Amino acid sequence: MKAVKFQGVRQVSVEHNIEKPTPKGNEVLLKIAAAGVCHSDLHVIDGGISVPKGFTLGHENAGWVEEIGEDVTEFKKGDAVLVYGPWGCGHCKPCQKSAENYCNHQAERAFGGGLGLDGGMADYMLVPSSRLLVPIYDLDPVIAAPLTDAALTPYASIKNSLPKLMGDEYVVVIGVGGLGHVAVQILSAVCSSTIIACDINDEKLELAKKYGAQYTFNSKDPETAAHILKITGSKKAQVVFDFVGIQSTLALATQVVGLDGDLTVVGLGGGHLDWHAFAVPFGVNVKNPYWGSRAELMEVVGLARQKKIHIETETFPLDQAVEVYEKLEKGQIKGRAVLIP
Numbered sequence: 001m002k003a004v005k006f007q008g009v010r011q012v013s014v015e016h017n018i019e020k021p022t023p024k025g026n027e028v029l030l031k032i033a034a035a036g037v038c039h040s041d042l043h044v045i046d047g048g049i050s051v052p053k054g055f056t057l058g059h060e061n062a063g064w065v066e067e068i069g070e071d072v073t074e075f076k077k078g079d080a081v082l083v084y085g086p087w088g089c090g091h092c093k094p095c096q097k098s099a100e101n102y103c104n105h106q107a108e109r110a111f112g113g114g115l116g117l118d119g120g121m122a123d124y125m126l127v128p129s130s131r132l133l134v135p136i137y138d139l140d141p142v143i144a145a146p147l148t149d150a151a152l153t154p155y156a157s158i159k160n161s162l163p164k165l166m167g168d169e170y171v172v173v174i175g176v177g178g179l180g181h182v183a184v185q186i187l188s189a190v191c192s193s194t195i196i197a198c199d200i201n202d203e204k205l206e207l208a209k210k211y212g213a214q215y216t217f218n219s220k221d222p223e224t225a226a227h228i229l230k231i232t233g234s235k236k237a238q239v240v241f242d243f244v245g246i247q248s249t250l251a252l253a254t255q256v257v258g259l260d261g262d263l264t265v266v267g268l269g270g271g272h273l274d275w276h277a278f279a280v281p282f283g284v285n286v287k288n289p290y291w292g293s294r295a296e297l298m299e300v301v302g303l304a305r306q307k308k309i310h311i312e313t314e315t316f317p318l319d320q321a322v323e324v325y326e327k328l329e330k331g332q333i334k335g336r337a338v339l340i341p
């Protein structure tokens, strides 16, 4: 079979003639329908996220059950499923609550399939336990693949700040890419706050408007914070999501977040937020979330089945993985790119 391999910093290649794995015990072999192309892969490829080399990329995966190990009882060949991405130990307290994204043993383990272990940019993917599969029923697996991260990650962060997202409040979304364009939709679906979106690309801002942002700003404009504060007035934004995480977006986020608000930095862009008294307004919670729980992925599937969220996807053949990463790096992907084996 074919697979997209991370061979080391700045070394990605499509390999042929890789052996198709055979599941045993509680393992499941999936025939991959689609694998989403996340910006975190770019951080892996450029060495910003450190993982052991030599694995198959792709941590946003959907497919059909191809073969099950002898202990699997709840799935059968042909079932359409998503792969929950952050693979925990399965036994510690967070894992028992399905929050494997915060497994107590994370530091000792690879992050999961496509992030240190073999992922889904391949014809087939071996999933180590059937507990990591979430059924998608009538959803198209091609469009559903990015639900596992591009939707789950913003969903879990938004859920965390939900008590603050009331009708008289403002929420700012910085970066309307793969995650951000879904964040705007989730906010539109689950809360009544006024949504303000920023990006450096006007096409992405059009997408934000289409999905429910009331105000959009191109944050190349150095006056962006002032424009936002003109809308919010002195209360500022109760919740700010930064889906970029570089120095300039952190600076924007700290200028627009209000007293007792939430500043959630999802982006892993390498910016610094140095704490000192008055670095952020009093009462602000700075959050550094990682992905979401298995149960939350089921909730995301529910939102998608109700058509409350829709991932804008651009599809490419698996063989074009290297070119697609280049396009993503240049900001040329609208919504989410997915690779189809």
Ligand code: NAD
Residues within 6 Å of the ligand: 037, 038, 039, 040, 041, 043, 149, 153, 174, 175, 176, 177, 178, 179, 180, 198, 199, 200, 201, 204, 219, 243, 244, 245, 246, 248, 249, 265, 266, 267, 268, 269, 288, 289, 290, 291, 328, 331, 335
């Ligand atoms: P993406 O490339 O699809 O989107 C990034 C968006 O940010 C683009 O629309 C781009 O135009 C915009 N942007 C770039 N610079 C900007 C700036 N200065 N101001 C405003 N907007 C700007 O990326 P993605 O896949 O959505 O991922 C976003 C970030 O989130 C990445 O850093 C990724 O590693 C991270 N991430 C974190 C988690 C987590 O669990 N914490 C999960 C997934 C992704």
Ligand code: ZN
Residues within 6 Å of the ligand: 038, 039, 040, 041, 059, 149
């Ligand atoms: Zn990701």
Ligand code: ZN
Residues within 6 Å of the ligand: 088, 089, 090, 091, 092, 093, 094, 095, 100, 102, 103, 104, 105
């Ligand atoms: Zn665990």
